[in-house]
Amino acid sequence: QLQLVESGGGLVQPGGSLRLSCAASRFTLDDYAIGWFRQAPGKEREGVSCIRSSGTSTNYADSVKGRFTISRDNAKNTVYLQMNLLKPEDTAVYYCAARDYYCSPRMTDFGSWGQGTQVTVSS
Numbered sequence: 001q002l003q004l005v006e007s008g009g010g011l012v013q014p015g016g017s018l019r020l021s022c023a024a025s026r027f028t029l030d031d032y033a034i035g036w037f038r039q040a041p042g043k044e045r046e047g048v049s050c051i052r053s054s055g056t057s058t059n060y061a062d063s064v065k066g067r068f069t070i071s072r073d074n075a076k077n078t079v080y081l082q083m084n085l086l087k088p089e090d091t092a093v094y095y096c097a098a099r100d101y102y103c104s105p106r107m108t109d110f111g112s113w114g115q116g117t118q119v120t121v122s123s
Helices: none
Strands: 003-007 010-012 018-025 032-039 046-051 058-060 068-073 078-083 092-100 117-121
Touching: 003 092, 018 032, 018 092, 018 117, 032 068, 032 078, 046 068, 046 078, 058 068, 078 092
Parallel strands: 010 117
Antiparallel strands: 003 018, 018 078, 032 046, 032 092, 046 058, 068 078, 092 117
């Protein structure tokens, strides 16, 4: 089973930046679309961004468009989420998840999930 590990979370001030990483073990990520999701306290998990296995297509939630950038480096078996201009409302646990080839708007279509990394935006 594909195992994913997120890293790069932390505490940052409003307006700051963080780069999250999603690394895979046991399998290469070449054939997988990777989605980033987040869950804030007391709220449902929501989709943030996704990148197709080929890297040729990406999508973003409206709330992060223009601030977040998803990318992948298949040679390093890693997908990144660059987060700029962070806001307090971006505070959440961020998860990456994988599914075959193409992104999907349904979280249930993603079969492999990481354990999450905490992002806290606060002054």
